[in-house]
Amino acid sequence: MASITLRDVRKSYGNAHVIKGVDIDIQDGEFCVFVGPSGCGKSTLLRMIAGLEDITSGSLAIGDTVVNDLPPAQRGVAMVFQSYAIFPHMTVRENVAFGLTIAGASKAEKDAKVAEAARILQMEHLLDRRPSQLSGGQRQRVAIGRAIVRKPEVFLFDEPLSNLDAALRMDMRMEIGKLHQQLGATMIYVTHDQVEAMTLADKIVVLRDGKVMQIGAPMDLYHDPANLFVAGFLGAPSMNFIDVTVKAVNGNSALVFNDALDPVEVSARRGPFRVGDRAILGLRPQYLSIAEGPGKLHGTVALTERLGAETVVEVALRNGKAVIAALSHDAVYPIGSAVDLGFDPAQAHLFQPEE
């Protein structure tokens, strides 16, 4: 069984503390995505799991074994690198068979396993080419092929798609998802792209500056972000944040308002909030609508972008701030015209301001 457990894992380079105490539980067979902005320590964390970096303190277990001091080869992991790391002087066949060659497998065994990997990745026709004759997407397939022939219990991917162009990225993303279903292995996938995280993950770990901000299923994180960072990081266009003042607190909900916002009662579960506090109201652009009658937010149209099925409207609020509304229909709103925006208070999030 290849569950993975991290307990208070830390990593420092001298005085630079890169991973600052991380606890993560990954179940056997789960697809777990580490997501966060560039430089937050995702790769470092993944390389610690692979055994390419020492763990400064804390414990890392794969299955029931603590593997802190095991070399990479004995951890039963395979890794796919952002730069592919395929061997330039070997053919695709030799590259895919590399792990088996190292283990001293027979030619027949190698041929069979390479053929199977090639079938899964649909690259039978590439086997006798050299890496220099392959496109980026094909190279990434070879790297994945090399990872799957050894049937590892854990796959580690470090931004495998970030060197590919947008269209190819979407194809490969779907293929990696399919691969996970076929193989049923535990996978950890590092990316800074929230779309990849949302679409692929069973479990998302949002990282920032070497700390875990939130762990959960994609929809839980989307609909119930624990803090401003997660709320702003997931979803596109990103969530609108509006400074508000708390007018009244009523058990689990709070009444908030500002110059451009009529008082509205929203959930206060990310509190505590007290009357008179400043707070931040988070509204996803997709849940804002142009109100027919009097709405809750008052402003004027600053910009519209018509995308066909969707219209993105930037509204300058009465207090000078701007919000974005993503409407799921095509419509024209003249710039400068007054609009009122409405929303369902159940879809609004109230956060404490960050220091």
Added chain:
Amino acid sequence: MASRFTVSNRTGWLMAGPAVLLIAGFVILPFLLAVGLSFTNQRLVSPNPTEFVGLANYNQLLDLALLTVEPLKDDAGQTVLKDGVPEYPPIRSLTRNNPDRPDLNGMREWFSFSSGGDARLVVLARDVVFMKAIVNTFTFVIVVAPVQAGLALCLALLINQRLKGINIFRAIYFMPVVVSIVVVSLLWRLIYDGQSGLLNNLLGTLSFGMIPPIDWLGNPSTALGSIIAMSIWQAVGFHMVIWLSGLQTISPTLYEAAAIEGASKWQVFRYITWPGLRNTAVLILIVITMQAFGLFAQIDVMTNGGPLDSTHTIVFQAIERGYGKQDISGGSTISVILFVIVLSISLIQRWLTREKS
């Protein structure tokens, strides 16, 4: 729009000018002169006019002949034995004024071997010293190229680690390279000294006096070997640096991928490091070969070609003839021969190490 910098031909030539002039004056012109002079009897200073002599110089240097020599027979037709071995007539008596073989006139024995029966096969050369020079030069190249390249690679692998103070070792290994080869040769003459040299003292001490002092440079069987050892030591640091630069072009993620697949140290070298060093290896092999063919300074300082011609080399011969004996045409001919040898060898090396597709 074409930039002024890419079309400004005159500026380009002006900038390349000094280098072009120097190369023309000191490389191309002398080379053409050497080819021309090798077909004449030009001497450094001579009252006689220069004459065209065709291939005579080449013939003088390269002429070889094979001679079968029968043992001496006594009047009864029996082979004359001396100390149990057959006695042979002196070679001179067969080459000088031999009416059957006028072509052998002036040739000397290079080496001989038995041809099964009593008869001996003698290889004659018109210029035995030059033949020895060719053999010595090739011996030098064949030993130095692989040993120096291999040693340099080992050093580079050792030094290509992130350890504290590794730069001190890099500097130490590179140090002999920056010292002039003439100075190095002078120093090593002291080390190799037959009486109180460092090497003899060291060997004597280590073996508790069991190894008697050896006159390393004065003994025909050790002189060339000693020069080979010193030459390898002197330039190994230079090639180490080239290997090192090759090692650093190999992407670290390849090593990480290999570590995850569980490759041993040897497998990492075999599957990643060595294939990644291919181009560096070709470069180093060609550079060492070229340098080794040019062997001169060590000989000039340490042995002057001796003892018993055992350390003559092609370049040493060219210079000794051209300036020592004032035989410019002979020296030029040797240079042209060396050029042809080096050119053919590098073409063969290029062909052998070509990228197979």
